[in-house]
Amino acid sequence: MDSENVMTIREMCEAFDVTPRTLRFYEAKELLFPLRQGQRRLFTRRDRGRLKLILRGKRFGFSLEEMRQLLDLYDRGDAQEEQLRRTYEVARERLAQMESQRDELNEAIEELRGQLEWGAEMIASFRRPAAE
Amino acid sequence: MDSENVMTIREMCEAFDVTPRTLRFYEAKELLFPLRQGQRRLFTRRDRGRLKLILRGKRFGFSLEEMRQLLDLYDRGDAQEEQLRRTYEVARERLAQMESQRDELNEAIEELRGQLEWGAEMIASFRRPAAE
DNA sequence: AGCAAAGTTGACGTTAACGTAAGCGAAACG
DNA sequence: CGTTTCGCTTACGTTAACGTCAACTTTGCT
Structure with missing residues (x-):
């Protein structure tokens, strides 16, 4: 389904049931860091893992900012x-x-x-x- | 304490623990209808009754708009x-x-x-x- | 008279998490 | 080669309930 284990924005949207705007927004907020193939975003396995945690965090009522801090903490x-x-x-x-x-x-x-x-x-x- | 059973904005603030801005805001949203003595607002007993219900409604999670509708409904x-x-x-x-x-x-x-x-x-x- | 306190009317700022639309480039399809 | 399709960026709009000036006018008190 994906050549190098990366996904396009639309594939991501379908996989996680979110809109493209949401993914771009998360990137702008430094929650995701998709690669670029020219202009287009390519979401890696790492992005998928982070997104999964972000969405889980949302269910728990964490704000995006809180999730960013948690993710950053462990990324280091x-x-x-x-x-x-x-x-x-x-x-x-x-x-x-x-x-x-x-x-x-x-x-x-x-x-x-x-x-x-x-x-x-x-x-x-x-x-x-x-x-x- | 009040000549004709009306209260100034500050008296209202102390009585109900709200800010002047809040009362003006409620008036703008047509939740309260204070009289005017020149420029100044004079809140009547009716305003106090409405405000009391508004604050109660807020505790119940009603929005100001919902409260306005309810109050209007019964005002008629x-x-x-x-x-x-x-x-x-x-x-x-x-x-x-x-x-x-x-x-x-x-x-x-x-x-x-x-x-x-x-x-x-x-x-x-x-x-x-x-x-x- | 003079000044501080109280009140007034705008009107922009705040917060979160995107929605929505405009305008444009690239790529896949037939 | 033309046209959908996908994607990109930029940027303003949304919602609630006020907060926070700014710039005045009016009142109360001494």
Whole structure:
């Protein structure tokens, strides 16, 4: 399917279900580094690995900037011990954020549900509070 | 504290813990309709009631536009039956949205937690997938 | 009178992650 | 050789909810 283990932008789009714009955007943000054959981009296996991680990160709620930092950290591949711990921390922080976000959401849900259970009372709370 | 049951912008800010910019913004978006004494805004009891509901709505995750529509709906105060039901529906839809959002969040949390429990495996997933 | 405080109206800036369109070059196909 | 097709770059648009000036006018107080 590919002569030298590289993929065109369109092949990438189909493989990962993203738009060309997205790939170019990621390159501009220095998340991917496709080779060039003249003007055209050729995505290597490395790019594919990075993209996979980027998309996984997105599911976890990491921003592109956070993912870039994580990827860069390990691309240098030095000072392993320390770097690995940092990543681990970042991931755990993110987990904590997500949990607190979920809790907030749950509170809001409970509050709203409470109003709904009061039936018409809830609706009344949306009405003009007393006439003037 | 107020001659005719109206409040200045600053009094409102302190009472509701918002900035002047916010109140002017809400007015621009037709969520509030303060009176004018020359140039200055005077917020009535009605504005305070609306603001209270707006802030409550925000806690529930309603957008300002959604709140505007709800408030407008009841400001006209006609066709009560139908309107009330519409509001009720909107609220329930929002509740459903929030619940599905929470569920997604939970999935992401579980997924991330799963990786963390695998300890170093998780970290490895952030490393460059094999050298070239 | 004089000055600081409070208020006002623009209007541009911010953030994220792309969408979208214009205008152009190269390449593959028949 | 002509024409789709693919791709490229540049650059403005989008969305929400305000933040942050700048440049005035008005009020309140001494």
